Amino acid sequence: MPVRVQAEPFDFGKECAGFGQGGSSTGAVVAFLGRVRDDSGSLVRMEIEHYPGMTEKAIGAIAAEASRRWCLNDVLVVHRHGKLTPGEAIMMVATAARHRVAAFEAAEFLMDYLKSRAPFWKKEIAADGAAWVSAIAEDEQALDRW
Amino acid sequence: MPVRVQAEPFDFGKECAGFGQGGSSTGAVVAFLGRVRDDSGSLVRMEIEHYPGMTEKAIGAIAAEASRRWCLNDVLVVHRHGKLTPGEAIMMVATAARHRVAAFEAAEFLMDYLKSRAPFWKKEIAADGAAWVSAIAEDEQALDRW
Amino acid sequence: MIDVLYFAWVRERIGLPKERVETNALTVADLVAELTAREDRYAAAFADVSALRVALDQELADFSAPLKGIREVAFFPPMTGG
């Protein structure tokens, strides 16, 4: 399954080990891992809410568009929801293509669209209170280059 | 060791599992894997020659420059030499940064410079003969964007 | 009858994740006006629609989009995945 939305942790190393290894037409694999940062040093946990049903559909459409534009041999998106602790893996994408430029561009395209077009919302729970993470203009602008 | 030049195979999954996992200031990890492609279907093996001494020095300088430009929390380059079969891993880079844009850009910078500035030469041994891989103009031009 | 879903701080302000709404609203904007007129908590959630996004039957849409044939409307802030 190229798209997985799950509450359970995933193992980035294992996912990378098993990705894009078949055949010899793949010359380049790019994998991206997003982790929970703790900038303030007081983050207790992150909670990720999503829109079941729409989430899978939206990511599937983004992954299909990337595969079409860059002729990918393989693509993978894993995104967690629920409660996460600092340092934990939030999500990953991986792309497999003949050449490195396609693999890099497709992975960045996936990330840019997942950021702003997949229905996830992050809330940071710190020692002194909780706050929803705000979308930033840069992330919206990042879509313009595609 | 952030730079390894070796004849032995490496395990991309294991390298990814162990990379950039410490602390909670890393929000983004990008890993790239280069594999031996067999476009013609007749490739028997690839042989990679390098310049011992200069190789480590050149890659070290490229990695240091990437760390400086993008303020990386971690960086890794592994590159093999010797005989490889189709589908085998040739090399990998990994970068860890606070944000995704830095991690992606640094990984692409590393790849662009390794392609054209690290002393490796690939030879393809096919059923019907052997030939050195030619450098392509695009790879040289790719350096212009940095 | 239409299912209306709320996510993130929209859900928190309105105080529920989902409700069935009896409406004759022709567009999303009409539905927002109806909901806003109901109670303060709706007015608080919809105070600035430029800060909100809407999905119709799980596809992103505009506030001017017609509701004809739509079974599920969702309101939420800009997404912050990845």
Add this chain to the structure above:
Amino acid sequence: MIDVLYFAWVRERIGLPKERVETNALTVADLVAELTAREDRYAAAFADVSALRVALDQELADFSAPLKGIREVAFFPPMTGG
């Protein structure tokens, strides 16, 4: 005395990976001229220096670079790593 190294098809054409060369060449280009004059296999390897790269003491350099103080010169085609 200077160590001269050859890699990839330069090594194959010249037929050896490394040699010690007695030379008074002031620049890389002078050294190339001396080597080219030696034997056909050198002339074949250095026929088109625009297709070659040179490193002095393991740092990329130009063919116009001076050899003073240099202990190791390496000739090779454009790199194809990654």
